[in-house]
Amino acid sequence: MERPGWEPRRVVAVEPVLPEGATPPGTRGRILREALALFAEAGFAGTSIRRIASAVGINSATPYAHHPSKEHVLAALVATGHEELHARLAEAAARTGRDGPAERLTALVRAHVLIHTDFPLLALVADAEIHALSPERAAPALALRHTCRRFLLDVVEDGVARGDFAVPDVLLAAGAISAMGVRVPAWFDPDQAFTRERVARDHAEFALRVVGASAPPRS
Amino acid sequence: MERPGWEPRRVVAVEPVLPEGATPPGTRGRILREALALFAEAGFAGTSIRRIASAVGINSATPYAHHPSKEHVLAALVATGHEELHARLAEAAARTGRDGPAERLTALVRAHVLIHTDFPLLALVADAEIHALSPERAAPALALRHTCRRFLLDVVEDGVARGDFAVPDVLLAAGAISAMGVRVPAWFDPDQAFTRERVARDHAEFALRVVGASAPPRS
DNA sequence: GTCTATATTAGGATAGAC
DNA sequence: GTCTATCCTAATATAGAC
Known part of the structure; x- marks a missing residue:
C-alpha cells in the first residue's frame, strides 16, 4: 500500500517532531x-x-x-513517546504533590493534554502502534503506561476519599478523562483555532467537572 | 507480519459480531x-x-x-459500522426531539456508548481503519460521521443557548464527550466488571457534567 | 556511511479445472 | 463455490563494492 496522500487522514499533517534529546544526529x-x-x-x-x-x-x-530492523525503529519511537509522557506526568505529580486533589488533577490533565498537542504524531504512534511490537519490545513502554495510569487513579481516589470528588466509578472516570487527551492528535494542529494552552485549560476544566469538583456558573 | 497473538492487544478479544441484517449468509x-x-x-x-x-x-x-478485493471487505465493514452508528443516533435524536437538552444529550451519549459496547470490534475498525480506504470508498461513511457529529453539536449548542449548559467551548466539549465513547472498545468486553448498561449510564453522567448540566452531590 | 545488486518470502489477485 | 496452480509485485533484509 502506498502512503495515502488522501482524506480521511488518521492524523493532522504536522512536522514530525521528537522531544529534545530524543533525536539522534x-x-x-x-x-x-x-x-x-x-x-x-x-x-x-x-x-x-x-x-x-x-x-x-x-x-x-x-x-x-542505522537501525537493525523496521520494528526497532518503531520500538525506539514508542519508547521515546512513553518516556516523555512519563517524565511530564511525573513532573506534574511531583510539583503538586502537596496540593489538593483538584490542583493535582489539573496539573496531570494539563500535562497529559499538552504532550498530545506538542507531539501529536509521537503520541498517536506510541498509543496506536505499540500493538505491532513483540511483547518483549513493548514491555518497557507498557510499564511506563501503567505508572502513568496510576498517577491519575491515585489522584481521583484521593479526591474521592477526601470528599473533594464524587464519581460513580473511579476507573470509568479516570478512563474517560484519559480518553479526552488521547483523541487530541486526531484533530489538533498548531494552525487551527485553539492554542495548546486553550486546549489544556478547557480539558482540565472538563476533568474537574467529570469528577464533580467544578460546578459551572448557573443562571 | 503475522497475526499477533500477543499482548498488548489493540482490542479486547471478543467474538466478531455484526449488527442483525448486516451479515450475509x-x-x-x-x-x-x-x-x-x-x-x-x-x-x-x-x-x-x-x-x-x-x-x-x-x-x-x-x-x-465473494468480495472483489481486500479493500472491498474493509469498505463493507466500515459502511456497516457507520450505518449502525447513524441509525442508533438518529433514533435517539428522534425519540427525544421534544425533550430538553439534558434528556437529548443523555440519549445521544447512551446510544454512542452502547454501539461501542455492543460492537466493539466493528466500532474500532470503522474508526481506526477508515483511513486505509480510498477517498471514494470512504466518502459515504464520512458523510454519516459528519451527520452524527452534527447531532451532538446541535444538542450542546441548543443547551448553551437555552442556558441549560455552560461550556468553555462547544467544539471542545463535544469532542471530549465523543472521545470518551470512542475509547470504550479498548477495554470493554462482556466479561469484565461493568455491564453495558452501567457504562452507558456513567458516561451519560460524565457528559452532563462536562456541559455543566449535572452537579454531583457535595458534602 | 552509502550505494548496487540480490536472495528470499509474502502478498494481492487471476485462470481454469472440478 | 471451491479448489490447484500460478503470475506478478512488493516487501524485509543481506552481501559486498566504493
Missing part, C-alpha cells in the same frame, strides 16, 4: 522522524522500509546501517 | 466476520487475504469469489 535521526510521519499516517504495517528511505532521500538499504 | 458472511476480528487486531495493512481465508477455513483464492 544525522541520518539516524532523520530516519526516525520520517518513519514517525509515515507510521502516524499509514501505520507500521502500512509503511515500508523503502518508503521511509525514499522520504529521507537515501537508498532502501541504508536504514539498516 | 454463508461464506460471504464468515469472511466478513473473520476479517473484522483480524482487522481489529492487526489492522487492514497488517492482515493478509491468506490469513483471512485461513481463519475461515477456505482456500486463499476463495474470498475473491
Whole structure:
C-alpha cells in the first residue's frame, strides 16, 4: 500500500517532531522522524522500509546501517513517546504533590493534554502502534503506561476519599478523562483555532467537572 | 507480519459480531466476520487475504469469489459500522426531539456508548481503519460521521443557548464527550466488571457534567 | 556511511479445472 | 463455490563494492 496522500487522514499533517534529546544526529535521526510521519499516517504495517528511505532521500538499504530492523525503529519511537509522557506526568505529580486533589488533577490533565498537542504524531504512534511490537519490545513502554495510569487513579481516589470528588466509578472516570487527551492528535494542529494552552485549560476544566469538583456558573 | 497473538492487544478479544441484517449468509458472511476480528487486531495493512481465508477455513483464492478485493471487505465493514452508528443516533435524536437538552444529550451519549459496547470490534475498525480506504470508498461513511457529529453539536449548542449548559467551548466539549465513547472498545468486553448498561449510564453522567448540566452531590 | 545488486518470502489477485 | 496452480509485485533484509 502506498502512503495515502488522501482524506480521511488518521492524523493532522504536522512536522514530525521528537522531544529534545530524543533525536539522534544525522541520518539516524532523520530516519526516525520520517518513519514517525509515515507510521502516524499509514501505520507500521502500512509503511515500508523503502518508503521511509525514499522520504529521507537515501537508498532502501541504508536504514539498516542505522537501525537493525523496521520494528526497532518503531520500538525506539514508542519508547521515546512513553518516556516523555512519563517524565511530564511525573513532573506534574511531583510539583503538586502537596496540593489538593483538584490542583493535582489539573496539573496531570494539563500535562497529559499538552504532550498530545506538542507531539501529536509521537503520541498517536506510541498509543496506536505499540500493538505491532513483540511483547518483549513493548514491555518497557507498557510499564511506563501503567505508572502513568496510576498517577491519575491515585489522584481521583484521593479526591474521592477526601470528599473533594464524587464519581460513580473511579476507573470509568479516570478512563474517560484519559480518553479526552488521547483523541487530541486526531484533530489538533498548531494552525487551527485553539492554542495548546486553550486546549489544556478547557480539558482540565472538563476533568474537574467529570469528577464533580467544578460546578459551572448557573443562571 | 503475522497475526499477533500477543499482548498488548489493540482490542479486547471478543467474538466478531455484526449488527442483525448486516451479515450475509454463508461464506460471504464468515469472511466478513473473520476479517473484522483480524482487522481489529492487526489492522487492514497488517492482515493478509491468506490469513483471512485461513481463519475461515477456505482456500486463499476463495474470498475473491465473494468480495472483489481486500479493500472491498474493509469498505463493507466500515459502511456497516457507520450505518449502525447513524441509525442508533438518529433514533435517539428522534425519540427525544421534544425533550430538553439534558434528556437529548443523555440519549445521544447512551446510544454512542452502547454501539461501542455492543460492537466493539466493528466500532474500532470503522474508526481506526477508515483511513486505509480510498477517498471514494470512504466518502459515504464520512458523510454519516459528519451527520452524527452534527447531532451532538446541535444538542450542546441548543443547551448553551437555552442556558441549560455552560461550556468553555462547544467544539471542545463535544469532542471530549465523543472521545470518551470512542475509547470504550479498548477495554470493554462482556466479561469484565461493568455491564453495558452501567457504562452507558456513567458516561451519560460524565457528559452532563462536562456541559455543566449535572452537579454531583457535595458534602 | 552509502550505494548496487540480490536472495528470499509474502502478498494481492487471476485462470481454469472440478 | 471451491479448489490447484500460478503470475506478478512488493516487501524485509543481506552481501559486498566504493
